[in-house]
Amino acid sequence: MLVSQTLIIVYSLLGGPGTHTGLFTVTVILTAFFSGGNEYPRIRNAIIAYCTFSFLFLEFYFQLFPPILSFESLYLEWLRRTIDFGLIAFTLGISFDIAKEIRNSDDEIENEREKSENLLLNILPRTIATQLKLDHGVIAERYEESSVLFADIAGFTVMSSTMAPDQVVQMLDEVFREFDDLARRLGLEKIKTIGDAYMVAAGLPERRSDHCEAIFKLAVEMQDLMREKFSIKYNGLALRIGIHTGPVVAGVIGTVKFAYDLWGDTVNTASRMESHGVTGHIQVTEAVYEKLKNRYTFELRGELDIKGKGKMKTYLFPV
Structure with a gap:
């Protein structure tokens, strides 16, 4: 992820903001969350800080300096389209992955809820168990x-x-x-x-x-x-x-x-x-x-x- 963000910075400096390359910073940030971000929060936060700083740096940099290379307009147009479609595809992929994880989590929660329900029904009658879940007072x-x-x-x-x-x-x-x-x-x-x-x-x-x-x-x-x-x-x-x-x-x-x-x-x-x-x-x-x-x-x-x-x-x- 660090290498990817560094390449984004280099290519943006070469081609300027017209290439839309800096938008790929979003993909690096999202990847940081979904690639062990919860297991290594310090590394994740460092990568996010690096990406955020570099994105802001590029935005301010091009307010003062022109790009190092001048690409032809046709190349820039096709490059922008490629990057835009790439971002859309990446975002959809992440969205489908999140939706799948949510469904799996919901299924696991439902399975655990059923296990807890069955355990409770092994201890209490069904009507009493239902009443206990709704009313935490004295049941008599x-x-x-x-x-x-x-x-x-x-x-x-x-x-x-x-x-x-x-x-x-x-x-x-x-x-x-x-x-x-x-x-x-x-x-x-x-x-x-x-x-x-x-x-x-x-x-x-x-x-x-x-x-x-x-x-x-x-x-x-x-x-x-x-x-x-x-x-x-x-x-x-x-x-x-x-x-x-x-x-x-x-x-x-x-x-x-x-x-x-x-x-x-x-x-x-x-x-x-x-x-x-x-x-x-x-x-x-x-x-x-x-x-x-x-x-x-x-x-x-x-x-x-x-x-x-x-x-x-x-x-x-x-x-």
Whole structure:
């Protein structure tokens, strides 16, 4: 670029301003920006300063002195046309290159946006993620009708103590991936996993009237999957499930790591149904039984002393 600008100066001094050679200074400046200008800003700025100074020097020089050589008018005319067309071609080339870079940048930005969107949707429900992007305040809502399921792998602590850490993680990942697929297919919302426990909710964030039926269907399919596949593969692996239905409060907590969670007596009761449940069965409260008794056959387990709740009548669904 320095050599090019020096040749421009020499040719301009020889032929004068009528050659239009000094206009090629613009191409040198543009090239300085697009040929590593961001990586070497000092060199770029030095070249730009040199080009600017030389262009101004030539403009003032020809106000005082004539060109060294006198070219014929026909030669100057064709030279000017050649230079003008050359500048137009160079400018168009740079413009197309800039447009291409912008399109590539837009595509990269869109790809990264989609990745971020998918990551966010893996953490939060779609409606909550959309609301979070629009509103940075507290996101919380009460749902009068919802159902909550807790599932726990029976004997997991003892089993995991005899397995290598990577085998434990691989087993949980395989099981929970299958559960995720079931929940997604039924339109239910996975809330979280806690160790070997799995929590799902129905009727939120999008309300639905069949929340209890949907979450019970998930429980049945989870038990079937555990019995027909994972129990055989992992030496008698079994599942304990508890379900309760009622009002909950749902919302987003955290500022660094977002979490969509549920609170309320319904959540606590569903957890107690699981922890006081029977391996290989689905234990439900009387509220769930009343909603589903005409569609499924339950066994009355009787009244249990539930921690924090006292005596509660519960029902079992053997699968």
